[in-house]
Amino acid sequence: MSKTSRKQDALDYHSQGRPGKIEVIPTKPTNSQGDLTLAYSPGVAEPCLKIAENVEDVYKYTAKGNLVAVISNGTAVLGLGDIGPEAGKPVMEGKGLLFKIFADIDVFDLELDVKNVDDFVKIVKALEPTFGGINLEDIKAPECFEIERRLKAEMKIPVMHDDQHGTAIISAAALINACELQEKKIEEITIVINGAGAAAISCTRLYVSLGARLENIVMLDRSGVIRADRDNLEGTKAEFATKRNISTLEDAMINADVFIGLSSADVLSAEALKTMAPNPIVFAMANPNPEIAYELAVATRDDIIMATGRSDYPNQVNNVLGFPYIFRGALDVRSTSINEEMKVAAVKAIAALAKENVPEAVNLAYNAKNLKYGKDYIIPKPIDTRLIITVAPAVAKAAMDSGIARHPITNWEQYREELKLRLGMDDALMRSITNKAQSAPKRVVFAEADNYKILKAAQIVKDDGIAIPILLGNKAIINQIIEENELELDGVAIIDPLEEAEMTEKFAQYLYQKRQRRGVTLYEAKKLMRDRNYFGASMVQFGHADALISGLTKNYASTVKPSLQVIGTEEGVNRVAGMYLMLTKKGPVFFADTTININPTVDELVDITVLVNKSVKQFNIKPRIAILSYSNYGSNEGEVPHKTREAVRILHQKHPKIMVDGEMQANFALNKSLLNDNFPFSKLKSAPANTLVFPTLEAGNIAYKLLQELGGAEAVGPILLGMNKPVHVVQLGSSVREIVNMVTIAVVDAQAKENG
Numbered sequence: 001m002s003k004t005s006r007k008q009d010a011l012d013y014h015s016q017g018r019p020g021k022i023e024v025i026p027t028k029p030t031n032s033q034g035d036l037t038l039a040y041s042p043g044v045a046e047p048c049l050k051i052a053e054n055v056e057d058v059y060k061y062t063a064k065g066n067l068v069a070v071i072s073n074g075t076a077v078l079g080l081g082d083i084g085p086e087a088g089k090p091v092m093e094g095k096g097l098l099f100k101i102f103a104d105i106d107v108f109d110l111e112l113d114v115k116n117v118d119d120f121v122k123i124v125k126a127l128e129p130t131f132g133g134i135n136l137e138d139i140k141a142p143e144c145f146e147i148e149r150r151l152k153a154e155m156k157i158p159v160m161h162d163d164q165h166g167t168a169i170i171s172a173a174a175l176i177n178a179c180e181l182q183e184k185k186i187e188e189i190t191i192v193i194n195g196a197g198a199a200a201i202s203c204t205r206l207y208v209s210l211g212a213r214l215e216n217i218v219m220l221d222r223s224g225v226i227r228a229d230r231d232n233l234e235g236t237k238a239e240f241a242t243k244r245n246i247s248t249l250e251d252a253m254i255n256a257d258v259f260i261g262l263s264s265a266d267v268l269s270a271e272a273l274k275t276m277a278p279n280p281i282v283f284a285m286a287n288p289n290p291e292i293a294y295e296l297a298v299a300t301r302d303d304i305i306m307a308t309g310r311s312d313y314p315n316q317v318n319n320v321l322g323f324p325y326i327f328r329g330a331l332d333v334r335s336t337s338i339n340e341e342m343k344v345a346a347v348k349a350i351a352a353l354a355k356e357n358v359p360e361a362v363n364l365a366y367n368a369k370n371l372k373y374g375k376d377y378i379i380p381k382p383i384d385t386r387l388i389i390t391v392a393p394a395v396a397k398a399a400m401d402s403g404i405a406r407h408p409i410t411n412w413e414q415y416r417e418e419l420k421l422r423l424g425m426d427d428a429l430m431r432s433i434t435n436k437a438q439s440a441p442k443r444v445v446f447a448e449a450d451n452y453k454i455l456k457a458a459q460i461v462k463d464d465g466i467a468i469p470i471l472l473g474n475k476a477i478i479n480q481i482i483e484e485n486e487l488e489l490d491g492v493a494i495i496d497p498l499e500e501a502e503m504t505e506k507f508a509q510y511l512y513q514k515r516q517r518r519g520v521t522l523y524e525a526k527k528l529m530r531d532r533n534y535f536g537a538s539m540v541q542f543g544h545a546d547a548l549i550s551g552l553t554k555n556y557a558s559t560v561k562p563s564l565q566v567i568g569t570e571e572g573v574n575r576v577a578g579m580y581l582m583l584t585k586k587g588p589v590f591f592a593d594t595t596i597n598i599n600p601t602v603d604e605l606v607d608i609t610v611l612v613n614k615s616v617k618q619f620n621i622k623p624r625i626a627i628l629s630y631s632n633y634g635s636n637e638g639e640v641p642h643k644t645r646e647a648v649r650i651l652h653q654k655h656p657k658i659m660v661d662g663e664m665q666a667n668f669a670l671n672k673s674l675l676n677d678n679f680p681f682s683k684l685k686s687a688p689a690n691t692l693v694f695p696t697l698e699a700g701n702i703a704y705k706l707l708q709e710l711g712g713a714e715a716v717g718p719i720l721l722g723m724n725k726p727v728h729v730v731q732l733g734s735s736v737r738e739i740v741n742m743v744t745i746a747v748v749d750a751q752a753k754e755n756g
């Protein structure tokens with residue numbers, strides 16, 4: 001993409017639709033006159049009076065506790081300089097957006113037309129009743145130091161100048177890890193800091209508090225090296241003046257271990273970079289363009305660890321990794337400020353998280369196969385949802401331990417769950433299914449192990465203790481994929497059916513016995529065992545594995561067939577069916593049949609419902625089943641209303657314990673009041689249905705796909721129902737996440753089948 005089109009894209013992004021990037025959305029119902037009476041006059045007077053009696057109640061009755069002001073006067077906007085408050089507004093709206101999406105913190109961005117420190121402090125101080133915290137942004141040095149110092153001293157809510165401390169925290173975490181990777185000690189490294197403003201001063205102070213030696217640091221501003229003998233040195237600059245007899249960036253770079261850029265674009269040359277010590281560390285953090293272009297730096301030094309403030313290169317060292325979570329932790333314990341202990345806790349939490357295995361969603365988002373702690377991954381990626389559950393609790397705990405928390409957290413497990421819910425990570429059901437799987441992992445055989453996605457999923461389920469993978473396929477090919485992608489599958493069994501004469505003989509004999517009257521000869525049975533779906537199913541049948549996963553590379557029907565022939569259906573069950581677990585914004589809902597029975601008869605609908613009822617219980621959920629149609633309790637005639645009505649009648653008669661009703665339309669099944677108002681006799685009147693049985697495959701299939709695309713629901717499945725042993729077939733081309741989900745379900749299925 002050309003530079004011009006990127007610029008135009010950025011302008012379009014901001015101008016199209018509703019201009020800007022944020023809006024205010026009510027959090028309470030506003031549909032009726034009654035709602036408005038509560039939201040505004042006269043109802044609103046009640047919380048007003050409560051707060052007047054006890055001012056702390058402002059946290060109970062208003063949004064204050066989750067509201068942060070992002071405040072700037074536009075004097076140091078990114079590396080663009082003093083461009084004014086209006087010109088800085090897109091950045092402040094951007095900070096607001098990041099606060100919201102990464103930490104569910106609401107923001108009002110306030111751009112002040114004020115340069116004078118006294119006036120600035122006076123205005124911000126007066127905002128204390130409105131906000132739970134103050135994030136100062138892009139205010140130039142040296143005024144920013146006094147502004148922050150005075151506001152911290154005079155306000156009882158957390159105040160943080162992000163460019164100073166957010167940047168210091170994240171770059172310190174990155175520096176600790178980069179030193180470790182380059183085998184350097186922080187106490188010994190020589191550091192060149194280019195820039196002597198808000199960010200540079202605060203970063204340097206933090207590095208010193210973490211062990212860096214003042215005498216090993218050279219700081220530069222626009223006039224060159226800050227030397228003790230320079231005239232007119234401002235207070236903050238004097239703190240880092242060097243005694244060395246050098247003047248230029250080029251002088252300072254000779255043999256330096258680390259370059260920290262917090263100045264402006266393209267000020268570091270390749271020539272200067274060449275003179276650095278072996279294994280140099282370069283954080284060129286000026287935004288939007290770094291002190292040296294990423295490509296130039298890595299082309300100049302192959303022993304470098306290179307980071308920028310940008311999201312489009314590896315190692316984004318940007319305060320976005322810090323401020324959302326620091327404020328989240330501070331707000332959640334209602335701390336009176338953000339102190340050193342909280343900052344250091346954030347540094348340690350961020351640095352440690354980089355060493356953990358990277359979730360697949362992060363790999364996918366960055367189009368990476370396998371991000372791993374190393375030179376190109378020294379700190380976590382901003383979209384990593386583990387940041388909130390790692391950094392915010394660390395910060396909150398540090399606030400409590402250092403005695404500045406007014407609202408301590410007592411149940412950390414619950415707090416972490418709440419944090420997950422904040423990001424819409426409400427996959428509580430999937431988490432509980434995962435926990436269940438982890439409580440007794442089972443051996444899962446992967447029929448298509450000569451595939452990267454399958455191997456990656458195998459690694460994840462192994463790492464997470466969900467399953468013990470068994471890989472089927474050609475050993476050389478599988479090992480080559482593992483090696484090429486740096487997967488970690490040491491100790492995992494790889495079985496090539498073509499090398500397993502004994503097992504093949506045993507499995508073929510079995511299949512021959514089962515199918516000899518259905519046209520299968522022993523010779524053919526042996527040949528079939530070369531197909532990994534037959535071999536894998538046989539392994540499960542003979543107890544060499546507990547579950548089979550297949551289907552990524554073949555169509556559904558041809559993947560299921562071998563298992564049906566080898567394993568067959570459950571005793572007393574005549575057919576199999578497919579079910580999806582839909583993780584919707586309103587909670588989990590099961591859909592069936594979405595995969596197998598095209599136009600089920602009445603009996604088939606009954607069988608499907610019985611299978612679904614049994615399977616939903618495996619997930620510790622009490623099934624509440626609605627059999628769907630376009631008709632409600634006889635309101636319409638036709639083939640579908642008739643067969644669904646008849647299925648319900650038989651179910652009520654033969655399976656009275658199953659909580660099922662219908663026929664009904666989907667909105668009645670899912671809306672308790674609608675159902676109660678119109679059909680108060682319904683068996684489902686006390687709560688909405690959580691399981692929907694569709695009259696035809698097309699209805700089920702279309703419904704789940706619409707919900708996925710338009711409703712943003714995650715579909716887990718299809719869960720194969722009715723097999724005698726756990727066999728699960730992923731959809732052609734599934735993602736790693738979908739495969740992992742399927743394996744988790746297969747393990748829970750295996751546990752249930754083992755326990756009868």
Ligand SMILES: NC(=O)C1=CN([C@@H]2O[C@H](COP(=O)(O)OP(=O)(O)OC[C@H]3O[C@@H](n4cnc5c(N)ncnc54)[C@H](OP(=O)(O)O)[C@@H]3O)[C@@H](O)[C@H]2O)C=CC1
Nearest residue numbers: 076078079141196197198199221222263286287309318319
């Ligand atoms: N990646 C990240 O997370 C962050 C990056 N930054 C980046 O850091 C830079 C500075 O921001 P901030 O500290 O807030 O701004 P300030 O205005 O407070 O400070 C800017 C500093 O950079 C110095 N400077 C500017 N140009 C040069 C140059 N060519 N050579 C040496 N020094 C120079 C200035 O020198 P003088 O004192 O002589 O004017 C000043 O000391 C910006 O580019 C900003 O985008 C900032 C915060 C976070």
Ligand SMILES: CC(=O)C(=O)O
Nearest residue numbers: 078079163287318319
């Ligand atoms: C990232 C940031 O805050 C800045 O560049 O100013």
Ligand SMILES: [Mg+2]
Nearest residue numbers: 078137138163
């Ligand atoms: Mg900034």
